[in-house]
Amino acid sequence: MTKDICWITWEDHRRSIELAKELGADYYFVKSNEAFIVRHILKAVKTISLIYRYRNGLVVVQNPSRILAALAALMKLIFRFPLIVDRHTNFRLGKGISLNPAIWFVILCSEFSLKVADLTIVTNEFLKNVVEKKGGRAIVLHDKIPELKQDAQSLELPGKVNILFVCTFSPDEPYLEVIKAAEQLPNDYCVLITGNYEKAGLDPSSDFIANNVRLLGFVSSNAYDAYVQYCDMMMVLTTSEWVLVCGGYEAMAAGKPLITSDTMTLKAFYGQSAEYTSANSKSIAQAAMKVANNPDIYKHLIAQECLEKTKLWRKQWSELDTFLENAEAFSSTTR
Structure with missing residues (x-):
């Protein structure tokens, strides 16, 4: 246009x-x-x-x-x-x-x-x-696969296996189950949780928060990209159907193994490239350990999916571009 x-x-x-x-x-x-x-x-x-x-x-x-x-x-x-x-x-x-x-x-x-x-x-x-x-x-x-900041700050993360749980502490995100799941993981696993935990009434010093959980709070865009690049896997969960979680696109962009919810929408979109879990602590912990034991397989799968989703996005964008170029599409709006 x-x-x-x-x-x-x-x-x-x-x-x-x-x-x-x-x-x-x-x-x-x-x-x-x-x-x-x-x-x-x-x-x-x-x-x-x-x-x-x-x-x-x-x-x-x-x-x-x-x-x-x-x-x-x-x-x-x-x-x-x-x-x-x-x-x-x-x-x-x-x-x-x-x-x-x-x-x-x-x-x-x-x-x-x-x-x-x-x-x-x-x-x-x-x-x-x-x-x-x-x-x-x-x-x-769907979302365009984002371009992560290549100059993101370097990070030394606390665990041998670092899981980045991308969270906004919305009602559809089972963050309490994730925190409980951390207790079921080996001690050298660390769960890093983004987002404003205060709106969920969480206190990092509470006994409820396991020693291998880090509540990061709100982080800058640069810091967030660094966590994405330095973590070992990403986790993005929802209990809502028909939601395509944004963190999944960032996992594809960084080539990180992805754990996400076992909804029909997410399974249809990510196919075999992700590990799926129910919204309970046992299932979440099992998914994390399965990915940690097979990191190269999941990295390969997510990289292949990134290529396919990039092609799909270009096809969808061309359809939108055609719509924009067609003056008749804006019925009753042309001056």
Whole structure:
């Protein structure tokens, strides 16, 4: 496309950074450290200003946030610019009906943006069908295999076998089972856990935290890439179906053996290249020891999968590129 392109997000995410770079878009991470209501008002004002600036071009927004997607959709109705929403797995799949007004508000934001956006990008066919059943238009594009920082700082990790558990301490991540699994591993194994453990109420000095567990907290991008490059294996777990865990792409990029959850979606995506585990401590510990005993096999498998997923991504990207180049795709948006 020859139009100016902006990519706006309220949550800084490696997927958005990589895709914005590939698209040639100006990337804007809109943030605020104020209290909840003030924070959203300030981010909305900044976003309105950015979208107005790019109203004659192409606007891409990341969802989450649903509020960001709805705001962009509302402005699209006014200024008639083409709008693409990169939608993560936040459809409330499998969750019951809520009487919480806040939940209903974000659901309305979600439904509105799906119908108004010219295109919604999702990570798998199931979510594509979800979008289309709700009246939207969707295309599948999984994460691009990221480029890890080659100048990442050197690290001397504490264990003979170091397992990097990529975690955000969200409800779908069985982090308590991982911590329990560490107790079942040999003493020279070390489980390194990323993410803000304070939001889960964890205390590194607690007796609950085994001696071979390290709660890293939030680490910088440079430090994170270093942990990825120096660990012996990576672990990324979820109890949610239809989620493609981002850490798996980073494992492929670094050629690290991957342990992930035994969901249908993850098994279909990673095939034979990963070791799968249930969300219980015994299964997690067994998976870690199996990978540690066969590291070269898993490194070879993940390297082969990286090549295949790179080819698949290029094919998916070409389909998106065709969509972007087709003026008719943006029905009712061309000035």
